[in-house]
Amino acid sequence: QVQLQESGPGLVKPSETLSLTCTVSGGSMSPYYWSWLRQPPGKGLEWIAYMFYSGSTIANPALERRATISVDTSENQFSLRLSSVAAADTAVYYCVRGTRHVDFDYWGHGTLVTVSS
Amino acid sequence: ENVLTQSPDTLSLSPGEGATLSCRASHTITSNYLAWYQQKPGQAPRLLIYEATNRATGIPDRFTGSGSGTDFTLTISRLEPEDFAVYYCQQYGGSPLFTFGPGTRVDIK
Numbered sequence: 001q002v003q004l005q006e007s008g009p010g011l012v013k014p015s016e017t018l019s020l021t022c023t024v025s026g027g028s029m030s031p032y033y034w035s036w037l038r039q040p041p042g043k044g045l046e047w048i049a050y051m052f053y054s055g056s057t058i059a060n061p062a063l064e065r066r067a068t069i070s071v072d073t074s075e076n077q078f079s080l081r082l083s084s085v086a087a088a089d090t091a092v093y094y095c096v097r098g099t100r101h102v103d104f105d106y107w108g109h110g111t112l113v114t115v116s117s
Numbered sequence: 118e119n120v121l122t123q124s125p126d127t128l129s130l131s132p133g134e135g136a137t138l139s140c141r142a143s144h145t146i147t148s149n150y151l152a153w154y155q156q157k158p159g160q161a162p163r164l165l166i167y168e169a170t171n172r173a174t175g176i177p178d179r180f181t182g183s184g185s186g187t188d189f190t191l192t193i194s195r196l197e198p199e200d201f202a203v204y205y206c207q208q209y210g211g212s213p214l215f216t217f218g219p220g221t222r223v224d225i226k
Contacts, residue, residue: 044219045162046217047217050214060213100168102152102209103152103164103167103168103207104152104154105174107162109161110161
């Protein structure tokens with residue numbers, strides 16, 4: 001059974017860069033789709049970006065100037081970098097796998113990132 | 118952007134009752150790429166239904182997805198205690214590529 005685990009700082013200062021890593025265990029990264037989504041406390045879900053295991057990426061236009069995702073298939077990891085963060089970026093961040101390119105079938109537990117000085 | 122609207126906001130029901138949740142899109146969803154997720158407090162969402170009508174692996178048959186075009190429905194035939202949660206619909210296509218509805222909360226009456 002594939003498992004995903006997010007890791008990274010739980011507190012980031014405004015204007016700095018948020019960096020998270022997702023470690024995938026129990027399965028290969030190919031030939032799947034890998035995404036980052038987030039959920040502000042008490043609110044709904046927002047898709048940030050996704051990539052095919054080969055490295056091609058697509059980001060949410062609302063975030064694409066600030067969001068970068070990358071994959072390291074040799075380490076079974078993929079990462080998110082979100083630059084110039086503000087309080088509105090405070091959220092639980094999820095790493096997610098898609099067997100199909102159109103939905104999300106395996107989720108990490110999520111990690112809360114708070115943006116505050 | 119393909120905006121998804123879910124109704125009702127909250128559904129208060131008793132175990133054993135049936136539930137009908139609605140998801141309406143502002144534009145036609147290509148190839149019925151509409152999914153439903155269940156989220157319990159403190160947990161990640163779980164995929165229930167994909168491509169409008171297909172149950173995901175391990176999902177009980179009391180969950181049924183239907184609909185096409187812009188109007189979709191998730192039906193839970195007989196609510197079990199573990200079904201009380203928030204349900205989100207999600208579409209694929211357009212820009213941004215993925216959008217979610219605001220959710221419907223199913224509460225115990």
